Amino acid sequence: MAGHYDAVVVGAGFGGMGAGIQLDRMGLHDYVILEREDDLGGTWHVNRYPGLAVDIASVTYSYSFEPNPNWSRLFAPGDELEQYAHHVADTYDLRRRMRFGTTVSGARWDDENELWTVSIEGGETLTARYLLTATGFLSQPYTPPFPGIEDFAGTIVHTTAWDQDLNLTGRRVAIIGTGATAVQLVPELARAAAELTVFQRTPIWVVPKVDMPIPAAVRSLFAAVPATQRAARLVNTSALELLMVTGVLHYKQLKLGNKGAELLARAHLRRQVRDPETRRKLTPTYDFGCKRPTFSNTYFATFNEPHVRLETGSIDHVAADGIVTVGGHKTEIDTLVLATGFNLWDVNFPAIEVIGRDGVDLGKFWREHRFQAYEGITVPKFPNFLSLNSPYSYSGLSYFTTIEAQMKHMGRLFGEMRRRGARVFEVTEAANARFLDKVTDKLGSSVFYGGDCASSRSYYFNQHGEAALLRPNSTLTTHRHATHFPLDDYDYRVG
Known part of the structure; x- marks a missing residue:
């Protein structure tokens, strides 16, 4: 008999932990987080090479609702990011929901019983009302097939x-x-x-x-007066936004x-x-921002x-x-x-086999019908499914911008489900098409299409030549959409 949960989350990195925190906020406490590695932290657990450090200032590369006043440097070394991940897991009681060394091979939607069946390597299966994939953007290492x-x-x-x-x-x-x-x-x-x-x-x-060490006095100030760290975060985030929005997304105009x-x-x-x-x-012979x-x-x-x-x-x-x-x-x-990077578009979207309604294979759907996801999180024909690392989901330069926007989207969506007494949600084809048209049109002004990216060999571009990773919005706009998207963009099944 399969174990049954409110939700199965795949991945115990920062995305998966954000999903778990949001599930608890929504009253869905019976969930499990499945992780193929032997501990939590995602990228910051797997990567341990010399010199590893965050390349976004630490005050921004963290949850806004869980600031860390103890970063040793403006750009924290990798071990501090892993420590922060463990702190978050302990603070929000996530560790007891995690299963390590557990590789998910696939998941299939059972429309009759309105649940997901999740297959684990070794033969075990779990079932859940909701499936959330948080496998990260850069989770599948790539080694080119060099002869010899x-x-x-x-x-x-x-x-x-x-x-x-x-x-x-x-x-x-x-x-x-x-x-x-x-x-x-x-x-x-x-x-x-x-x-x-x-x-x-x-x-x-x-x-x-x-980059520089953060003086002990500043760390003490952050701990004693959290508003000072929030102000530092705002300044840094604004600078990153200026770089991203003006230099990359609005290339043609600016x-x-x-x-x-x-x-x-x-x-x-x-x-x-x-x-x-x-x-x-x-x-480089390509424009700044193509890669x-x-x-x-x-x-x-x-x-x-x-x-x-x-x-x-x-x-x-x-x-x-x-x-x-x-x-x-x-x-x-x-x-x-x-240091050959990751296979983003061939095996990472999605990182596991996901079969939705009417037997639609998500990986094949994306490759045959363009990479797409409504508001970077849901896909037609995939009921009760949230893909937390999806095409057109990455907003800003800090991954936490994306994570927190998706958490807000979950809160609005599940709140409406409670109001309607619904058991199943599915984004409509029309809403998904509108979103895809909108982001495609806005990206037309970006450096990806307006600049010279021919020699960049950038992972931003998929095998069809589309820059289908970044969402062409500012952080403020993305978060506003997450809390104000039209509720009728979803179909709801009341049971």
């Missing part, structure tokens, strides 16, 4: 499976990838390795990181803002890298070190003792670090 990689005789480590006992002192190291993870990791590798080669396919825009950010990044690169040819290779930019004061300067080399030749194959480029040059190494 299985024959490499040295050590291979992916950044999402970092070996804490790995000692790189004196080693000849290569790292493949130059995204945000690599920007944090490369300076750390250079400190230990005898030789470091950075294999770059696509350069990244990097701006200075205004190109100057985008070009200003690009000039800042170019000046930063010019100040930090001495060699003109290296600077040229590190300079997620990042912050660092040490990444560029690392390429001045005599034992660090930038390789921009395409990889032909991996040999037992090194990496060979298309031109035939071999870089001999004994350690290979893969």
Whole structure:
């Protein structure tokens, strides 16, 4: 007999914990949070590579209703984010609802009984009235199929499976990838390795990181007068909004803002890298914002070190003792670090098989009929289903903006269900189509469609060339929609 719950939440990262907090607020206390890893925290539990830190200021990268006055720096290191996740789980009594080491293989809607059947690897099944997927945007690591990689005789480590006992002192190291993870990791590798080669396919825009320790006196003030931390959050969030809304989403109308950010990044690169040819290779040929930019004061300067080399030749194959480029040059190494990112569009949307009403497969539906989700959270033909990492859901630059907007959407939707005495909700086809048309139209002004993104190879774009990840609204607008969307955009089944 399957265990039955009010709700099953898949994922115990910050999104899943936000969902649990909101379920409790709505009086749905009988839920379970299923997590494939051995502990909670999502990204901040899985990633443990040297240099790991948040790239959004800590006062903003946290729940607004659960501020942490104890951040040690403006940009907190990864272990503090994991500690914060544990604090949230304990404060909101979430841990007793969590099951770790539990991999969900799929879920299917049972229309006759009005419930979801959730299948767990190993044969167990659970049932629930509601299904909430909170598997994160970057949860499925990707390793390109480099020919010969299985024959490499040295050590291979992916950044999402970092070996804490790995000692790189004196080693000849290569790292493949130059995204945000690599920007944090490369300076750390250079400190230990005898030789470091950075294999770059696509350069990244990097701006200075205004980071510093938060003085004890300021932390004490945050704890004693929470309004001061709320003010710091407002200032930081406003600055991020200015960057996102003016430089990225309203590119056509405000190109100057985008070009200003690009000039800042170019000046930063010019100040930090001495060699003109290296600077040229590190300079993106796409517009600022096409690919997620990042912050660092040490990444560029690392390429001045005599034992660090930038390789921009395409990889032909991996040999037992090194990496060979298309031109035939071999870089001999004994350690290979893969900072190759995540498979976002092929396997992450959704991360599990989800079968809705009339046998509709969500993954196939999205790939055959465009990636879409009403207000970034619900999908037609998927009753009582909330997808917390969906197309057009990511708003602002902090993931917590998205999480809290979705929590508000849940509160409004479930409040209306209680008022009507409904057991089942499903967004209408018409409402979903209107939302998709609206965000598509608004994104027409963004850098993704108005700028030059041809060479960015950005995960913002899906396999159809659509930038279907970001929601083209400010934080204020997104949160207003979450509390004011038309209630008749849903069909309700009263039972």
